[in-house]
Amino acid sequence: MEPFRVVKGGAAALMQTNINTDVVIRIERLTNADRSKLGRFALEALRYRADGSENPDFPFNQSKYRDAPILIAGRNFGCGSSREGAVWALMGMGLRCVIAESFGDIFYGNCFQNGMLPIRLPDSQIQMLAREAAELSGAFTVDLERSKVTTPSGRTVDFTIDPMRREALLAGLDDIGLTLARSSAIGVWQSADRLARPWVWDTGGRPAR
Amino acid sequence: MAKPQTFFEKMWNDHVIADLGDGASLLQIDRLFLHDLSGSAAIARLEESGRPINSRDQVFGVVDHLISSRPGRGPDDTASRGGVELIQSMRQLSHKYGITFFDSTDARQGIVHVVSPELGIALPGTTLVCGDSHTCTVGGVGALAWGIGSTECEHVLATQTLAQVRPKTMRINFEGEVGPGVYPKDLILYLIGEIGANGGIGYAAEFAGSAIRKMSVEGRMTICNMAIEFQAKYGFVPADDVTFDYIKGRDFAPKGHAWDEAVAYWRSLATDEHAVFDQEVTIDCARIQPQVTWGTSPQQVAGIGDRVPDPADMSDPGVRTLLERAIEYIQLRPGTPLDGVKIDAAYIGSCTNARISDLRDAAAVLKGRKVAPGVRAICVPGSSTVKRAAEAEGLDRTFRDAGFEWHESGCAMCASQGGDYFANLRVISTTNRNFEGRQGPQTRTHLASPVTVAASAIAGRIADARTVIA
Numbered sequence A: 001m002e003p004f005r006v007v008k009g010g011a012a013a014l015m016q017t018n019i020n021t022d023v024v025i026r027i028e029r030l031t032n033a034d035r036s037k038l039g040r041f042a043l044e045a046l047r048y049r050a051d052g053s054e055n056p057d058f059p060f061n062q063s064k065y066r067d068a069p070i071l072i073a074g075r076n077f078g079c080g081s082s083r084e085g086a087v088w089a090l091m092g093m094g095l096r097c098v099i100a101e102s103f104g105d106i107f108y109g110n111c112f113q114n115g116m117l118p119i120r121l122p123d124s125q126i127q128m129l130a131r132e133a134a135e136l137s138g139a140f141t142v143d144l145e146r147s148k149v150t151t152p153s154g155r156t157v158d159f160t161i162d163p164m165r166r167e168a169l170l171a172g173l174d175d176i177g178l179t180l181a182r183s184s185a186i187g188v189w190q191s192a193d194r195l196a197r198p199w200v201w202d203t204g205g206r207p208a209r
Numbered sequence B: 001m002a003k004p005q006t007f008f009e010k011m012w013n014d015h016v017i018a019d020l021g022d023g024a025s026l027l028q029i030d031r032l033f034l035h036d037l038s039g040s041a042a043i044a045r046l047e048e049s050g051r052p053i054n055s056r057d058q059v060f061g062v063v064d065h066l067i068s069s070r071p072g073r074g075p076d077d078t079a080s081r082g083g084v085e086l087i088q089s090m091r092q093l094s095h096k097y098g099i100t101f102f103d104s105t106d107a108r109q110g111i112v113h114v115v116s117p118e119l120g121i122a123l124p125g126t127t128l129v130c131g132d133s134h135t136c137t138v139g140g141v142g143a144l145a146w147g148i149g150s151t152e153c154e155h156v157l158a159t160q161t162l163a164q165v166r167p168k169t170m171r172i173n174f175e176g177e178v179g180p181g182v183y184p185k186d187l188i189l190y191l192i193g194e195i196g197a198n199g200g201i202g203y204a205a206e207f208a209g210s211a212i213r214k215m216s217v218e219g220r221m222t223i224c225n226m227a228i229e230f231q232a233k234y235g236f237v238p239a240d241d242v243t244f245d246y247i248k249g250r251d252f253a254p255k256g257h258a259w260d261e262a263v264a265y266w267r268s269l270a271t272d273e274h275a276v277f278d279q280e281v282t283i284d285c286a287r288i289q290p291q292v293t294w295g296t297s298p299q300q301v302a303g304i305g306d307r308v309p310d311p312a313d314m315s316d317p318g319v320r321t322l323l324e325r326a327i328e329y330i331q332l333r334p335g336t337p338l339d340g341v342k343i344d345a346a347y348i349g350s351c352t353n354a355r356i357s358d359l360r361d362a363a364a365v366l367k368g369r370k371v372a373p374g375v376r377a378i379c380v381p382g383s384s385t386v387k388r389a390a391e392a393e394g395l396d397r398t399f400r401d402a403g404f405e406w407h408e409s410g411c412a413m414c415a416s417q418g419g420d421y422f423a424n425l426r427v428i429s430t431t432n433r434n435f436e437g438r439q440g441p442q443t444r445t446h447l448a449s450p451v452t453v454a455a456s457a458i459a460g461r462i463a464d465a466r467t468v469i470a
Helices: A027-032 A085-092 A105-112 A123-135 A163-171 A175-180 A183-196 B007-015 B039-049 B083-097 B112-118 B133-141 B150-159 B184-195 B217-230 B241-247 B256-268 B317-330 B356-366 B384-393 B395-402 B450-459
Strands: A006-009 A011-014 A070-073 A097-100 A117-120 A140-143 A148-150 A156-158 B016-021 B024-028 B031-035 B059-062 B100-102 B127-130 B144-147 B161-165 B168-175 B203-208 B234-236 B279-284 B291-293 B301-303 B345-348 B376-379 B404-406 B426-429 B444-447
Touching: A011 A123, A027 A085, A070 A123, A085 A105, A097 A123, A105 A117, A105 A163, A105 B150, A123 A140, A123 A156, A163 B016, A175 B150, A175 B161, A183 B016, A183 B024, B007 B016, B007 B024, B007 B144, B007 B203, B007 B234, B031 B039, B031 B083, B031 B112, B031 B150, B039 B083, B039 B150, B059 B112, B083 B100, B112 B127, B112 B133, B112 B217, B112 B384, B127 B133, B127 B150, B133 B144, B133 B217, B133 B234, B133 B241, B144 B234, B150 B161, B168 B184, B184 B217, B184 B279, B184 B291, B184 B301, B203 B217, B217 B234, B217 B241, B217 B356, B241 B256, B345 B356, B345 B450, B356 B384, B356 B395, B356 B450, B384 B395, B395 B404, B426 B450
Parallel strands: A011 A070, A070 A097, A097 A117, B031 B059, B031 B127, B059 B100, B127 B144, B168 B203, B168 B279, B203 B234, B345 B376, B345 B426, B376 B404, B426 B444
Antiparallel strands: A006 A140, A140 A148, A148 A156, B016 B024, B024 B161, B291 B301, B291 B444
16 A cells, blocks of 8 residues: 655545545446546546536646645545445545545545545634635645645644554555454454354354255 | 443444554454455455455355346346456355355345345344445344445455444434334434434444334334434444344354353343433434435435425525535425425335335235336345245235336345436435435435335325325
């Protein structure tokens, strides 16, 4: 996983609330495209017109925001389906960081599995960031080491992130590797549990019909 | 005396393998379900990493998301481009690694959240995860169950554990008498309308109260299914005698002495009297009438006797914009009474409302009646087991005689993977999401109970079942 330390660049705002993962990536895109090729389908209902041409009102279609790595979003962003393709698609269009008042819980967790930083901030700060994104053209800086967002005008906003997840993002660590480092503790716990709750473990021995 | 604890606290504590600090823990996962849409990718990535599966007997696979529901379907029939390959690789990898797999041709096939409790694989006191957000459904049997992403599926395959940050706890008390014609679906839609589509972010939700105690396990699963629709990742009803009666004797449920031991443990998990929740919500069920959504979020819901709201009445500009967009998509004018809105299609299916009790309730309305001319009506049973049970009771005849299509089991037209049956149509549906485009391009979805859907199919318009069958 690519580590996340400092990301610098433009930010675009999509302030609609409850943008769900069906909107981020349609389910039919997940069955016939490799996960590395989902970027062009990200947010397609908002991004393209019915004839397939770009919708000029969609910020990422405007030259100012085209390569922006930061999305400022309305609350409950990423609610709905658990599809991890939503994160892959957003990263495929160049995003590394989403900032919102709140996130769908499963989407929020999926971000950390892929080196995407989701930042929760109070509504007043979201509004301020969105205003600067619209009115100014300089770069935002998202610094995970210092847990700070710096706006084009130089204002800074502190954010908090679960320390375990922050460490993993900074180092680009694979969660599975981290957990496997605890293999012996897991083995001991599971052996004891087989005796304590045998009904949990006994699922086998039933041939397929 | 020990501090009183909630069901959730006991479940969490009993599954902690390691404390990871700052509220995070490494939890034992008792069951992992994989499905055809994302399952094979999770196994294939694990394979690439060279890591073995930790506990293959705790892993199960199904074919549900992509398989066609078309009557007489073949083993790989799908409307999805690329779907054949995904179904076949799920089958091949399940066999290769010895995972218990319910193939499309297996008599036990069906929607994962219908199959897992029906076979006694989802049990009280177990942690169960699946790469599908509606995994919370099986909280209805007193499991702690939640939806995860693909990488987390791979994590469980490799370790049979997950690192999780502990959520806050919320109890929702459904108290009082539930009126005639009002079903579990109406209760949960009403709740979401009250607390909003993000009312449960960061919470694990316990459903309680007199209405839940009296409710069947299938009804409880309908309620728990939609916990994620108010963003509670976990929703559950701690097991009681109703649950034990439901589970006893099912294929994978413990038997003999193991059963007695398990029941004693399951009883001990009930929330203690005086246990404290971070938040409590109480709903007076007597106030609830049949519910129908009018917008593009499950929170945009109203009683059947109510009208589509007017954005002009909203003082908050954000709320107003959201409403304007929703009613533009759904093509209804502000002030339109919901009762009477003309429909093009009716759908009974999904992990929310396609268990046998749902089909019985709908069939009772359909018996001796006909679907209105021009309305396409489809029933997709939640599992092949449900389908056979319905056929044994003659419910399929009732559905067919009324003019419903009678399909094979699967996720089907809940997320448009069953094919574009409902493109550009207004459909009243027993599913859980009325998102833009969810059931097909420009499909306008109204969520409701199976009884409301059946009554509306007959009337050809959104209808109050209490007057249709009166």
